[in-house]
Structure formats: structure tokens, C-alpha cells
Amino acid sequence: MAAQQSAEQSLTALAAEVVDHRFKALPPDAEGLTVGALAAERRDLFTGGFTTPVLALSAESVEANLALLETYAERHGLAFAPHGKTSMSPQLFARQLEYGAWGITAAVPHQARVYRAHGIRRIFLANELVDAVALRWLAGELDGDPAFVFACYVDSVRGVELMDEALRAAGAVRPVDVVVELGAGQGARTGARTEADCAAVADAVAAASTLRLVGVAGYEGEVPDASPERVREWLRRLVALAADFDAAGRFDELADGQEILVSAGGSAWFDAVADVFAGIPSLSRPVCRLLRSGAYVSHDDGHYRHLTPFNRIPEEGALQPSFRLWAQVVSRPTPEQAFVNAGKRDAAYDLDLPEAQVVRSARDGSVRPATGVTVSGLSDQHGWVRTEPGAELEVGDWIGMGLSHPCTSFDKWQLIPLVEADGTVTDYIRTFF
Numbered sequence: 001m002a003a004q005q006s007a008e009q010s011l012t013a014l015a016a017e018v019v020d021h022r023f024k025a026l027p028p029d030a031e032g033l034t035v036g037a038l039a040a041e042r043r044d045l046f047t048g049g050f051t052t053p054v055l056a057l058s059a060e061s062v063e064a065n066l067a068l069l070e071t072y073a074e075r076h077g078l079a080f081a082p083h084g085k086t087s088m089s090p091q092l093f094a095r096q097l098e099y100g101a102w103g104i105t106a107a108v109p110h111q112a113r114v115y116r117a118h119g120i121r122r123i124f125l126a127n128e129l130v131d132a133v134a135l136r137w138l139a140g141e142l143d144g145d146p147a148f149v150f151a152c153y154v155d156s157v158r159g160v161e162l163m164d165e166a167l168r169a170a171g172a173v174r175p176v177d178v179v180v181e182l183g184a185g186q187g188a189r190t191g192a193r194t195e196a197d198c199a200a201v202a203d204a205v206a207a208a209s210t211l212r213l214v215g216v217a218g219y220e221g222e223v224p225d226a227s228p229e230r231v232r233e234w235l236r237r238l239v240a241l242a243a244d245f246d247a248a249g250r251f252d253e254l255a256d257g258q259e260i261l262v263s264a265g266g267s268a269w270f271d272a273v274a275d276v277f278a279g280i281p282s283l284s285r286p287v288c289r290l291l292r293s294g295a296y297v298s299h300d301d302g303h304y305r306h307l308t309p310f311n312r313i314p315e316e317g318a319l320q321p322s323f324r325l326w327a328q329v330v331s332r333p334t335p336e337q338a339f340v341n342a343g344k345r346d347a348a349y350d351l352d353l354p355e356a357q358v359v360r361s362a363r364d365g366s367v368r369p370a371t372g373v374t375v376s377g378l379s380d381q382h383g384w385v386r387t388e389p390g391a392e393l394e395v396g397d398w399i400g401m402g403l404s405h406p407c408t409s410f411d412k413w414q415l416i417p418l419v420e421a422d423g424t425v426t427d428y429i430r431t432f433f
Helices: 007-015 035-040 059-075 090-098 109-117 132-144 157-169 195-206 228-247 270-277 303-307
Strands: 054-058 104-106 122-128 149-154 176-181 211-217 260-264 287-291 323-334 337-340 355-360 367-369 373-378 383-387 398-402 415-419 425-430
Touching: 007 035, 007 090, 035 425, 054 059, 059 090, 059 415, 090 104, 090 425, 104 109, 109 122, 109 132, 132 149, 132 157, 132 176, 149 157, 149 211, 157 176, 157 195, 157 211, 176 195, 176 260, 195 211, 195 228, 211 228, 228 260, 228 270, 260 270, 270 287, 355 373
Parallel strands: 054 415, 104 122, 122 149, 149 176, 176 211, 211 260, 260 287
Antiparallel strands: 054 323, 323 337, 323 398, 337 383, 355 367, 355 398, 373 383, 415 425
């Protein structure tokens, strides 16, 4: 079945959703309002009735990050399909598309279903897809919507057999476009390990009328002991594989006007992807050089702050961390210890602990740096805070914390206030995990 609504209709429906107890931290007196009506009130995050803990997303930083990656992709001749698993937010997908994205990348069938339900017309599934039920759904989407563009990975002959069997059973009319995934090395994640393995998979695709080979892809973030040269070496292998496939006539069945798809690019090495993809030779038809970075939309104050390629290429710009988790000091049992009311249920903790950045006084609303204040651990619903001698902190104060790893920050919150620098909440970002 085709997507049930357009992207515009999706955004309208999200604005019409009713605010209630399902959504953490929203003002109790807003219950019964629609999200759109609450956003129109432009409440203040600190005085507008929000409860703690509350996760805020900086409106200015998100906008700057969207603009930066659009500019970067254009400058380097890259198409861009940001990975939607980061936010799973149709509102942010819409903004990414407005900023020139080719489409949205997914990792699993459920994500693709969410995308389709919210009007996404181009999906790149950066994973193998061998689930017969999901393939039956996909066949229905493709056959019901001629404008729907989809491609996914294949990396084994057996996987091709399973796809072909499921699509035949589903009575699929349109072939499913696939790209052969080249593994990033021994001990890495998915992907055929050698060029010979890739060729065998391509042969299997050619023999299956339900599939069409449209390119090659992979994920350089899995290169073992990654370094700039090792990553570039693997990317050059990927480019050479595309050229070899083309020379062998493996892309001859592409539709009129369809490009050869060559894709890579997470959030740590997209500078290497841009460099190597710039050297893709002329092939029998135009090439879509597809980048898939996703964490950029919010960036972070930990993992990606250290990994971002913009650290290596500062002349091209800088991403801005967009998340701040606000929690309240609920206990100060000793001069060296405090506890806040946010824990593992509220903050990403799989890569780094939250970083205490600022303290907002409960007495007068003044904001100061969180000097001498460190988050030392998390329980389910509490943050453990260590305070150095002289640190100013008392029960009732709010601590604003930076987070590490956007993907596991978004997925803990269903409705996230989008906040301007002065504290005004202008919208609410809905997520679907």
C-alpha cells in the first residue's frame, strides 16, 4: 500500500496531536491542548510550567547544522540521505529535505514504515533485508506508488535467494533496487568480505528478476583500527568495485535516467568520503555519490564532538551541540554530593555520562557555569553529582547538561521542546522509536 499521507499532511497531523500524560515534562496545565496550540503559546522553558527533567533542543543550533551539511554536500558534489535512525522525527526529516536532502536513510523495516507513514518518497535502507513479511510490505509500497524510490543492501547469495523467494510469493511487480555491500574488513560488521564475494552476489542479483543491481555501498566507520589512510584505502576499494561492475555491464538493466549509486559516509569520516568520491571515474552513466551521515542534526557534547571531521577541516565550518538536559537538584546530603532527578531513563549514557554545563538558580533564575560540578553516575531516575569545595549548588537549582550520542538521546523522549536561546519554546519535536 502507498504512503497514507503526504509529508505536509503528516506535519499537520502531528500539530493536531493532543498533549497528555504520554509526554514527559510538558506542562500539566497544557493537557488537552494540541501540540500546535501549545507551540503557539511560546511558553518559556523555565517559567512556563514544564516539569523536570526536561530535554531541550536548541532551535538555532539545529538550523545551523542543517545548513552546514547542505553546504558541505553541495560543495563536494554529494547527494545526501541523512540517517533517520538518529532522530526518528518526521519534523526533522522535513527540515532535512528542505535543506536539499536526496532522501532519508533507514536501518530496519520499522523505520522505513515510519518514513512512509509520514510521506517520505526516497528511502535508502543501509542494511540487508531478508524478512519475508517486510519484503511483502515493501512490494506493496513499490507497486502502489510509482514515485517511491527505494534501495537496500545485499551481501550474500543466500540473502538474494530469500529476497527473491519472498518477492515472488508477494507477487511483486516492480523490482527492488539493491546495492552490493562491501564489508569494511575482517572482523567488521556486515558486507561481503572480498571483491570475488561481491561479484558472486551481483551474479545472484542478475539471475533474480525481482531484484535490480543499482550500485555499491558500505560503511567506512567499521574499518578496523580506522585511520585516515585505512579509511581512504577501503573507500578506494569501493569506488574500484563500482567501476569494475560497470565495466562488466552489471548496471545495464538500470532504468532510463537512473544513476549508478555509490554510497558511504557516517558521521566520523565524511571528509574522507568526499575526498575519495571526488575521484570516481566516468562510468557508463551518471553516478549518485550518496552520503548518509545522521548525527549531525543535533551533534553532541561528547562522542561526536571528538569524532566530527570538522575537527580536521575547521575551514569548512563547525557543528553545534543542540541538546541540553535540564534536571533539578533534589538532594544535597553532603558538601561533596548532590542528586538530580534525571537518570538512565532520561539521558544517553551508552558512550559518555552527561556533562554538567550550567546551573540555573532556583532563587532568582540567574544562570552561571557549572564550575566544580560533575555528573559521576546515573541510576534509573537519579543523576549522581560530585561537587568540589566551593561549588555553589543547592536543592531546587536546575543543572543544564550536555549529552553524548544523539541516537540514544532522541529515543528517550517522544516530544522534545525546540527552544530558542532566550528560553522560548517554539515547537515540539515528535519522535517515533
